[in-house]
Amino acid sequence: MVKDDGLRLPPPRSGRAIGRAVAESAVEEIPLGGLLTKIWNLTHPPREQREQEEWREQITQRTNDNTAALAEMADQIKQAFAGYIRANTYQPYIGSAGRLSFFRGGMLRSLMRIARGTGQVHDLVVLREQLAENEVEVAEILQSLRIAFDKLVDEPGSIAFIHALDTVLNSDFDKMTIRRGIEAVTSMDISDPAIQKVADTICRQIWDFNRAVVELGRFANGKAA
Structure with missing residues (x-):
């Protein structure tokens, strides 16, 4: 049966985002700081970004599960x-x-x-x-x-x-x-x-x-x- 387990988009984390932006700005003031910031963003993406990606993966999985369930119901009918x-x-x-x-x-x-x-x-x-x-x-x-x-x-x-x-x-x-x-x-x-x-x-x-x-x-x- 198709059901909704209450998956919700993760809330914005403005405090963490502001703190991270301030830290990245400070790093960019030093030589090669911009490169370090890019590497850091690749290896340590913001928590909000990670949560949103996990949420999208869960939504995709749920969509696939629901599609399979609907197909099975249609076949039974x-x-x-x-x-x-x-x-x-x-x-x-x-x-x-x-x-x-x-x-x-x-x-x-x-x-x-x-x-x-x-x-x-x-x-x-x-x-x-x-x-x-x-x-x-x-x-x-x-x-x-x-x-x-x-x-x-x-x-x-x-x-x-x-x-x-x-x-x-x-x-x-x-x-x-x-x-x-x-x-x-x-x-x-x-x-x-x-x-x-x-x-x-x-x-x-x-x-x-x-x-x-x-x-x-x-x-x-x-x-x-």
């Missing part, structure tokens, strides 16, 4: 404002993307059982039902995120967020790629040995997708790289 803008700009899209995440209690649970070789026909039935249940909702969320992508792609300062959003929407493990993979699993025979490898691949894609959604969420608080 700038960061807070940027955080507010970032949260209000990205938060709705981050929230939408978060709804696309896969949870262990949902499709991921059945897929993990199939990948481990302990899956049952019931798991395939559940996966088909879950795909059908959230098909419309997923399509609406993805459409809203694509609109956001097109809206923000030319916005200054949104490049990093756009790249993170693009990973969620258009990567090798995006939502629709995973849903197509799950659909392929539901069309396979649960006794087919190949189903385990397919399910395992989808599980890995889901983990990558969930990490991408988490990374996107970090933009809400500025922790993203």
